[in-house]
Amino acid sequence: MAKRGKKEQLSPGMSALRTVLIAVILFLVYAFAVQDTQINLEEPLDPRRQETTIRVLRALARPNLFTFNEEIRGMDINIRMPCGDEIIGSQVSLGDRTTTLSPNCVTTTQDVLTLRGEGFRPNTSGIIRWYPPGDVSTTRALSSFRTDGEGNFEIEFTMPDVRPTDEPQRIEVEEKWQTGISGLSEASQITLEKITETILLALLATTVGTILAIPISFIAARNLMENFGSPLAAVMSAIIALPIGYFVGRSITNLLINMATTELITNTFVQLVIAVILIIAVWAIVQFGVSRTADGEPETTRDRIVSILQFVLAAILSIFALAYLGQVGLVFGGWLESNLGFLGFIGGFLALASEFFLIGAPGIIGFLVGLVAMSYASRFGQEAVLGLPDGSSRILSVVVTGIGTAVLVFGIGSSLNWLYVFDNPQNWTIIPAIAGGVLGAVGTAFIAPKRLMPIGFITYTIVRGILNLIRSIEPLVYVIAFAVWVGIGPFAGVMALTLHTVAALGKLFSEQVENISEGPLEAITATGANAVQRVVFAVIPQIVPPYIAFTLYRWDINVRMSTIIGFGGGGGIGFVLSQAINLLRYRDAAVMMIAIAIVVGTLDYVSSRVRARIL
Amino acid sequence: MLRVKNLSKIYDDGTQALTDVSFNVPQGEFLSVVGLSGSGKSTLLRCINRLIDPSVGEIWWKETQLSHVTGEELRRARRKIGMIFQHFNLVDRSPVITNVLSGRLGYVNPMASVFGRFPASDVKRARNNLDRVGIGDKADNRADELSGGQKQRVGIARALMQDPEIMLADEPVASLDPVLAHSIMRQLKDITKEDNITVLCSLHFLDLVQQYSDRVIALNEGKLVFEGKPDEIDDERFKDIYGKEAERIG
Ligand SMILES: Nc1ncnc2c1ncn2[C@@H]1O[C@H](COP(=O)(O)OP(=O)(O)OP(=O)(O)O)[C@@H](O)[C@H]1O
Numbered sequence: 001m002a003k004r005g006k007k008e009q010l011s012p013g014m015s016a017l018r019t020v021l022i023a024v025i026l027f028l029v030y031a032f033a034v035q036d037t038q039i040n041l042e043e044p045l046d047p048r049r050q051e052t053t054i055r056v057l058r059a060l061a062r063p064n065l066f067t068f069n070e071e072i073r074g075m076d077i078n079i080r081m082p083c084g085d086e087i088i089g090s091q092v093s094l095g096d097r098t099t100t101l102s103p104n105c106v107t108t109t110q111d112v113l114t115l116r117g118e119g120f121r122p123n124t125s126g127i128i129r130w131y132p133p134g135d136v137s138t139t140r141a142l143s144s145f146r147t148d149g150e151g152n153f154e155i156e157f158t159m160p161d162v163r164p165t166d167e168p169q170r171i172e173v174e175e176k177w178q179t180g181i182s183g184l185s186e187a188s189q190i191t192l193e194k195i196t197e198t199i200l201l202a203l204l205a206t207t208v209g210t211i212l213a214i215p216i217s218f219i220a221a222r223n224l225m226e227n228f229g230s231p232l233a234a235v236m237s238a239i240i241a242l243p244i245g246y247f248v249g250r251s252i253t254n255l256l257i258n259m260a261t262t263e264l265i266t267n268t269f270v271q272l273v274i275a276v277i278l279i280i281a282v283w284a285i286v287q288f289g290v291s292r293t294a295d296g297e298p299e300t301t302r303d304r305i306v307s308i309l310q311f312v313l314a315a316i317l318s319i320f321a322l323a324y325l326g327q328v329g330l331v332f333g334g335w336l337e338s339n340l341g342f343l344g345f346i347g348g349f350l351a352l353a354s355e356f357f358l359i360g361a362p363g364i365i366g367f368l369v370g371l372v373a374m375s376y377a378s379r380f381g382q383e384a385v386l387g388l389p390d391g392s393s394r395i396l397s398v399v400v401t402g403i404g405t406a407v408l409v410f411g412i413g414s415s416l417n418w419l420y421v422f423d424n425p426q427n428w429t430i431i432p433a434i435a436g437g438v439l440g441a442v443g444t445a446f447i448a449p450k451r452l453m454p455i456g457f458i459t460y461t462i463v464r465g466i467l468n469l470i471r472s473i474e475p476l477v478y479v480i481a482f483a484v485w486v487g488i489g490p491f492a493g494v495m496a497l498t499l500h501t502v503a504a505l506g507k508l509f510s511e512q513v514e515n516i517s518e519g520p521l522e523a524i525t526a527t528g529a530n531a532v533q534r535v536v537f538a539v540i541p542q543i544v545p546p547y548i549a550f551t552l553y554r555w556d557i558n559v560r561m562s563t564i565i566g567f568g569g570g571g572g573i574g575f576v577l578s579q580a581i582n583l584l585r586y587r588d589a590a591v592m593m594i595a596i597a598i599v600v601g602t603l604d605y606v607s608s609r610v611r612a613r614i615l
Numbered sequence: 616m617l618r619v620k621n622l623s624k625i626y627d628d629g630t631q632a633l634t635d636v637s638f639n640v641p642q643g644e645f646l647s648v649v650g651l652s653g654s655g656k657s658t659l660l661r662c663i664n665r666l667i668d669p670s671v672g673e674i675w676w677k678e679t680q681l682s683h684v685t686g687e688e689l690r691r692a693r694r695k696i697g698m699i700f701q702h703f704n705l706v707d708r709s710p711v712i713t714n715v716l717s718g719r720l721g722y723v724n725p726m727a728s729v730f731g732r733f734p735a736s737d738v739k740r741a742r743n744n745l746d747r748v749g750i751g752d753k754a755d756n757r758a759d760e761l762s763g764g765q766k767q768r769v770g771i772a773r774a775l776m777q778d779p780e781i782m783l784a785d786e787p788v789a790s791l792d793p794v795l796a797h798s799i800m801r802q803l804k805d806i807t808k809e810d811n812i813t814v815l816c817s818l819h820f821l822d823l824v825q826q827y828s829d830r831v832i833a834l835n836e837g838k839l840v841f842e843g844k845p846d847e848i849d850d851e852r853f854k855d856i857y858g859k860e861a862e863r864i865g
């Protein structure tokens with residue numbers, strides 16, 4: 001309000017001066033912009049460039065969509081070399097067609113001949129050929145013609161060579177026209193294949209990206225995160241627990257998979273049976289767990305330990321089962337691939353998924369175990385610090401923070417060392433870790449151990465920052481990096497698009513979470529629900545429509561991006577389009593551009609319709 | 616017995632919403648909280664189930680210090696405190712039955728509930744509670760298909776699922792017409808009396824206060840200015856509670 005008032009008080013003179021000043025500044029900015037972007041008139045008006053441009057445009061205007069059936073009709077006329085004494089013309093008729101050649105002989109390659117045709121097919125192109133004597137395999141093109149509306153033409157030409165003979169030599173006048181489409185051109189076929197690849201590339205990137213973006217969006221939503229506070233000791237326990245959990249989880253998974261893949265049981269059928277039995281066992285354990293705890297009796301410590309043991313047992317058996325299934329999948333997938341004909345890709349997928357599990361499981365499960373360990377450690381740390389008397393909780397806090405800081409610094413130092421390969425790594429890892437740990441411990445001695453740290457807000461800020469950073473770089477840049485890693489092709493494209501999708505959707509989604517109405521969330525919180533239950537019961541029902549809408553919107557963007565991602569080595573239609581342009585095959589390029597326009601346009605329309613209906 | 620001792624709340628932006636408020640509520644009592652808009656009624660109720668953290672003071676329910684529990688203990692304390700809201704705060708896109716069942720979230724197995732599985736006994740109770748508030752036939756409708764009065768009944772049913780010992784009601788009838796307001800208040804009163812639930816209910820209309828509450832406390836600018844029987848609010852008392860403000864507006 002106050003600011004407005006001030007503005008209105010500006011005197012008319014001042015106000016005019018300000019307007020002029022703004023105008024001058026704008027003028028300068030635009031003038032410099034024009035110079036800086038090298039806008040000029042000479043280049044575009046240069047006749048040579050214009051000619052090229054027109055040629056390209058005309059090629060683009062005639063996309064090379066189809067192959068055609070052609071009909072050819074020829075007739076012969078004789079020519080003499082060299083000319084005799086008397087120089088005359090000659091005329092040949094065949095059906096309705098009459099051809100006149102005058103003169104009907106040449107002596108030098110400079111002699112101009114005139115060929116006239118009457119009664120040909122109207123508006124048809126053709127060529128004139130010479131059959132050099134004694135040379136059966138080759139013909140020489142002399143000229144081409146196009147008949148007018150009445151089927152007449154007249155052209156002048158010279159002979160490229162003169163080979164004297166006694167006999168007259170043969171010249172052929174051939175008309176050629178298209179009677180119908182015989183099929184798709186090669187360019188069209190490639191386009192179809194590649195545009196399918198493009199759509200699937202976008203589909204995969206959108207699907208994987210969305211799945212990853214959903215959990216991230218909750219962490220990046222301010223309203224869900226900012227109320228999470230933990231005592232420092234709890235935060236630090238979580239930091240210590242992450243690497244421990246990761247290594248334990250990874251080692252156990254590795255061990256289990258190794259046990260399952262030993263030579264002991266190599267029969268695929270037996271492996272399958274074992275896997276099925278294990279899955280049934282897991283199911284039974286889970287059922288038992290649910291029925292035991294669902295009656296709402298207050299949990300005792302014994303109950304909690306039993307649940308944890310159950311969970312661990314179920315997890316171990318699941319990994320076992322999956323390891324056996326993975327082996328079965330490898331064998332079965334390979335078999336399908338070689339026996340299913342054109343559906344072999346199903347087997348390929350099965351084998352790939354199995355391989356992915358067998359290779360990736362230790363890392364992924366290790367990470368998950370790390371997260372679980374983090375959550376338990378932080379809960380345990382919190383209960384301990386808040387439950388103990390002040391003195392002991394301060395000691396606990398100091399010890400845990402010292403170790404936690406050391407772990408954190410060691411982690412950061414090791415990453416730096418990995419990246420830069422320092423000469424004496426201990427200067428970057430162990431020494432700073434010890435120093436940091438001591439500093440952290442000493443620092444902690446001076447703060448209240450039970451004070452809550454805004455760990456939720458810090459996490460939110462970091463995750464948002466990372467998302468913004470990733471989002472600000474275009475997929476076309478990422479694809480160059482991924483092409484180095486996984487090779488040029490659609491796989492690199494999928495990875496580049498997925499990365500960008502996670503960041504972009506993570507941000508859009510989290511903004512939707514921030515826009516939900518607080519009331520239901522408050523009500524669910526008031527029932528004593530935990531964080532996960534709050535998300536599932538109060539947040540998710542509210543965000544389903546916008547999430548679907550944004551996912552569609554993103555799929556739309558991803559299709560558009562995947563059409564150009566090939567320019568950076570990411571496969572799909574962009575790759576062949578860039579090739580066609582580089583080889584100056586503009587008529588092929590035109591086909592691809594049409595395909596892109598159709599696909600992008602259709603998707604745009606469909607997704608906007610569906611979105612309008614959902615929102 | 617609910618005991619509030621020297622409770623103060625200062626919001627992060629410096630607003631002093633409550634100043635040194637102390638009072639007791641015996642078990643099973645229906646206590647109304649009155650006061651002008653902005654006097655701190657919502658803040659007071661939300662401090663009790665810790666949707667807001669008090670700045671100073673203590674809140675005790677039986678042996679639990681509500682004002683200082685955290686983590687698991689806080690969740691366990693909350694599940695015994697039902698709450699209903701002026702704007703109902705139902706999850707609009709979920710079915711009525713899911714809204715009611717969510718009152719059990721503090722009790723059930725978290726993993727099972729996340730996958731939408733509730734014990735059969737809870738589902739049965741949810742239907743019973745819907746019958747009890749008179750909208751048993753709406754169980755499978757989406758919550759946003761209901762009228763305001765029906766929504767508040769769902770809100771009550773949801774709170775009842777918690778087996779509450781305390782019920783917090785923040786202007787439960789302020790968005791409803793007078794006839795409906797009386798019907799909801801009557802229902803709230805009857806049910807809580809039947810189940811011996813302690814009620815703290817903020818209200819704007821004195822006729823509702825006088826008709827339904829056992830006792831009243833009044834807040835003015837965050838301070839407790841009156842505590843007593845509803846019929847003790849005579850003209851003079853009314854001025855104590857609302858007068859100063861009225862003068863300032865007028
Ligand atoms: N989240 C918040 N942050 C800062 N100040 C707040 C917040 N919530 C409420 N207040 C302030 O605290 C004071 C008390 O608000 P409160 O909502 O408790 O009043 P109320 O009595 O419930 O009012 P009403 O009858 O309008 O609901 C008001 O001055 C309000 O502006």
Ligand SMILES: [Mg+2]
Binds near residue numbers: 656657658785
């Ligand atoms: Mg209020």
